[in-house]
Amino acid sequence: MVNSEQSVIYLDHAATSWPKPPAVTEAVVQAMLNDAANPGRGSHTMAVRASRVLFDTRKQLSKLFNIKNPNDIAFTSNTTMALNMAIKGWLKPGDHVIATSVEHNSVRRPLYYLEQTIGVEVTYIEADDRGNIQLDDVAKAIRPNTTLAVVNHSSNLLGTILPIAEIAELTSKHNIKLLVDAAQSAGILPIDVRAMGIHMLAFPGHKGLLGPQGTGGLYIDPELDLEPLLHGGTGSQSEAREQPHVRPDRYEAGTQNTPGLAGLKMGVQHVLNETVQNIHTKEWTLAQRLMQGLLPLRGVRLLGPELGKQRTGIVAFNVDGIDPSELSFILDQHYRIAVRAGFHCTPLAHACAGTSMTGAIRASVGIYTTEAEVDALTEAIKEISQQYGA
Numbered sequence: 001m002v003n004s005e006q007s008v009i010y011l012d013h014a015a016t017s018w019p020k021p022p023a024v025t026e027a028v029v030q031a032m033l034n035d036a037a038n039p040g041r042g043s044h045t046m047a048v049r050a051s052r053v054l055f056d057t058r059k060q061l062s063k064l065f066n067i068k069n070p071n072d073i074a075f076t077s078n079t080t081m082a083l084n085m086a087i088k089g090w091l092k093p094g095d096h097v098i099a100t101s102v103e104h105n106s107v108r109r110p111l112y113y114l115e116q117t118i119g120v121e122v123t124y125i126e127a128d129d130r131g132n133i134q135l136d137d138v139a140k141a142i143r144p145n146t147t148l149a150v151v152n153h154s155s156n157l158l159g160t161i162l163p164i165a166e167i168a169e170l171t172s173k174h175n176i177k178l179l180v181d182a183a184q185s186a187g188i189l190p191i192d193v194r195a196m197g198i199h200m201l202a203f204p205g206h207k208g209l210l211g212p213q214g215t216g217g218l219y220i221d222p223e224l225d226l227e228p229l230l231h232g233g234t235g236s237q238s239e240a241r242e243q244p245h246v247r248p249d250r251y252e253a254g255t256q257n258t259p260g261l262a263g264l265k266m267g268v269q270h271v272l273n274e275t276v277q278n279i280h281t282k283e284w285t286l287a288q289r290l291m292q293g294l295l296p297l298r299g300v301r302l303l304g305p306e307l308g309k310q311r312t313g314i315v316a317f318n319v320d321g322i323d324p325s326e327l328s329f330i331l332d333q334h335y336r337i338a339v340r341a342g343f344h345c346t347p348l349a350h351a352c353a354g355t356s357m358t359g360a361i362r363a364s365v366g367i368y369t370t371e372a373e374v375d376a377l378t379e380a381i382k383e384i385s386q387q388y389g390a
Contacts, residue, residue: 007336008337008338009335009336009337009338009373009376009377010338010366010373011337011338011339011363011373011377012339012340012363012364013207013365013366013369014207014312014313014314014340014362014364015364016207016213017210017367019368020263020267021210021270023266023270024210024211024212024263024264024267025263027263027266028262028263030262031053031258031263032259034049035049035052035053037049037050037258038235038255039051039256040054040249041233041235053258053262053265054256054258054261055070056265057261057262057264057265057268058071058073060265060268060269060272061073063268064186064187064272065186065191065192066192066194067193067194067219068194068222069247071248072219072220072221072222072248073217073248074217074218074220074251074252075216075217075248075257076216076217077257078206078214078215078216079106079181079182079202079203079216081216082202082216082218083106083150083181084106085202085218085226085228085229086218086220087107087110087111087114087148087150087179088110088114088227088229089226089228089229090147090148090177090179090224090227091120091147091148092147093120094119094120094145095120095145095146095147095148096121096122096123096143096145096146096147097111097121097122097123097146097147097149097150098122098138098141098142098149098176099111099122099123099125099150099151100124100125100127100133100150100151100152100162101124101125101127101133101349102127102131102133102155102158102160102162102346102349102352103124103152103346103348104181104183104345104346105346105347106345107150107152107181108347108348111150123141124348125137125141127160127349128352129352129353129354130158130304130305130306131157131158131159131160131304131305131349131353132160132162132305133162135163135166135167138170138171139170142174142176146176147177148176148179149178149179150179150181151164151167151181152181153180153181153182153183154184154185154189154312155184155304155346156344156346156349157314157346157353157360157362158303158304158305158316158349158352158353159287159304159311159312159313159315159316160304160305161185161311161312164178164196164197164198165195165196168197168198169197171197177199177200177221178197178198178199178200179201180196180198180200180201180202182201182202182203182204183203183204184208185208185312186203186204186207186208187208187210187276187279188279188280188313189276189280191276193221198221199220200219200221200224201218201219202216202217202218203217203218205217205264205267208271208279209264209268209271210270210271210367211260211261211263211266211267211268212257212264214257215261215263215264226251228250228251229251230251230253231243231253232253233253233254234250234252234253237249279367282367283312283313283366283369284312286313286365286369286374287312287313287314287315287365288307288308289371289375290315290363290365290377290378291307292307293374293378294317294378294381295307297319297378297382298320299320299385300317300319300320300381301317301318301319302317303316303317303318303353303360312364313364313365313369314362314364315362315363315365316344316360316363317360317363318355318358318360318361319381319385321388322388323358324358324359324361327341327361328361331377331380331384335376335380337376337377339361340364341359341360341361344359344362
């Protein structure tokens with residue numbers, strides 16, 4: 001057991017990354033001090049500087065995701081808002097959607113809402129207990145009225161990485177648009193929207209991109225026209241009654257989070273400097289180390305891809321005889337290890353994994369996680385399981 005004064009071991013990066021790079025915090029503070037005017041709402045110097053913050057952040061994101069025009073990125077407050085913008089903005093009554101059984105509730109609930117309200121039809125491609133899907137199942141699910149495929153790039157429970165480019169190659173033959181939920185992959189896995197055939201990319205600013213909470217975005221292919229989720233002030237074409245058609249104003253009604261986006265810019269810059277490949281390699285290596293430590297322990301069951309297989313830095317597991325919520329509480333209170341327990345907003349993935357009745361513990365590593373921190377979790381689980389007689 002650790003000393004009560006020891007700092008927390010943070011293994012909940014799949015929820016939000018922490019700590020942030022120092023440059024992120026500094027950028028937020030400087031924006032609050034110097035650039036906190038309303039972007040796009042005036043021609044005075046501070047407003048122009050605030051607008052520059054937003055555009056510079058779009059440029060950094062465009063570089064990361066290989067987006068040709070930065071104005072095809074609409075800022076949102078999180079991935080959930082981005083997914084709602086995409087799903088509700090594209091689908092029409094009678095449309096058919098293909099999704100997967102590892103989707104987050106941020107996809108499942110908007111789809112269910114549209115099923116109930118406008119008659120959208122949804123087919124969920126069943127994943128196996130490791131979170132993998134078969135491309136043949138996607139092909140079989142395609143109908144004449146299929147207009148959208150929504151795919152989770154990496155499961156937030158299992159860490160499984162889905163074959164986005166292969167799915168895009170299949171769906172593009174039928175003119176089906178592809179929406180990718182990059183909540184667990186942006187800044188962690190390579191994403192090239194043009195090479196991978198992605199029409200819409202929903203991403204968070206506060207996870208792998210290392211920015212503040214309250215930031216995120218949606219890339220929208222220039223050939224697509226979504227119905228805006230929000231209508232209101234944009235600072236442009238104020239005399240018109242309808243929402244402007246110019247991007248990004250069409251999708252960004254209301255005042256944007258300038259300080260948060262200033263921080264996001266520096267978070268993305270940090271990712272670009274470190275390189276996504278190096279970040280993924282580090283997190284995969286740490287996940288493998290954790291799995292190697294947990295596998296020999298009696299009563300421990302690991303979820304997701306097997307040892308040695310590709311995954312993100314998420315390792316979910318259960319220990320026989322110990323409720324995940326209780327185990328999480330013990331880790332927090334007695335070992336100062338922060339993990340997440342429960343159903344992780346993805347009941348469909350829990351059904352695949354066979355944990356619908358129990359939920360699971362989820363440990364997730366980040367860019368600053370150390371081997372010693374991973375080993376501390378392994379030792380804590382070993383100690384706790386022995387005390388419970390697992």
